[in-house]
Amino acid sequence: MNIALIAHDQKKQNLIDFVTAYKEIFNEHELYATGTTGKLLSKETGLSINRFQSGPLGGDQQIGSKIAEDAMDMIIFFRDPLTAQPHEPDVSALLRLCDVYKVPLATNEASAEILVRGLSSGWLDWRAIKDKRVRYDD
Numbered sequence: 001m002n003i004a005l006i007a008h009d010q011k012k013q014n015l016i017d018f019v020t021a022y023k024e025i026f027n028e029h030e031l032y033a034t035g036t037t038g039k040l041l042s043k044e045t046g047l048s049i050n051r052f053q054s055g056p057l058g059g060d061q062q063i064g065s066k067i068a069e070d071a072m073d074m075i076i077f078f079r080d081p082l083t084a085q086p087h088e089p090d091v092s093a094l095l096r097l098c099d100v101y102k103v104p105l106a107t108n109e110a111s112a113e114i115l116v117r118g119l120s121s122g123w124l125d126w127r128a129i130k131d132k133r134v135r136y137d138d
């Protein structure tokens with residue numbers, strides 16, 4: 001599965017701790033991240049991570065475009081709900097696309113834990129079904 005990992009600055013350590021805790025599971029998947037998150041995650045966990053631009057420079061939009069191409073299977077995005085982000089429209093757009101394409105999304109540790117445990121239990125195997133996409137062009 002292709003998994004995107006993203007965290008706002010105040011939540012980066014939370015994401016590092018989370019990914020470290022579930023490293024063995026994450027290690028079995030293709031990982032993607034926005035720029036700074038990916039840099040820190042690979043340094044701190046040793047995992048191999050494909051990096052996009054930093055979030056404020058378009059990274060959220062790049063991940064959104066992967067969702068629209070059916071190339072992302074899960075998004076773990078530890079948002080900071082208490083700090084205004086200059087690129088808030090990009091953040092909203094990414095979350096919206098998760099709903100458009102029914103991509104599993106977790107925005108905090110509690111829901112991320114359920115997704116990751118579900119991933120290792122096969123609950124997300126339906127993602128491999130080719131015709132799962134919501135199509136608006138039929």
Ligand SMILES: O=C(CO)COP(=O)(O)O
Nearest residue numbers: 034035036037054055056
């Ligand atoms: O801002 C972000 C997500 O909206 C994250 O970007 P960075 O990983 O580059 O800090």
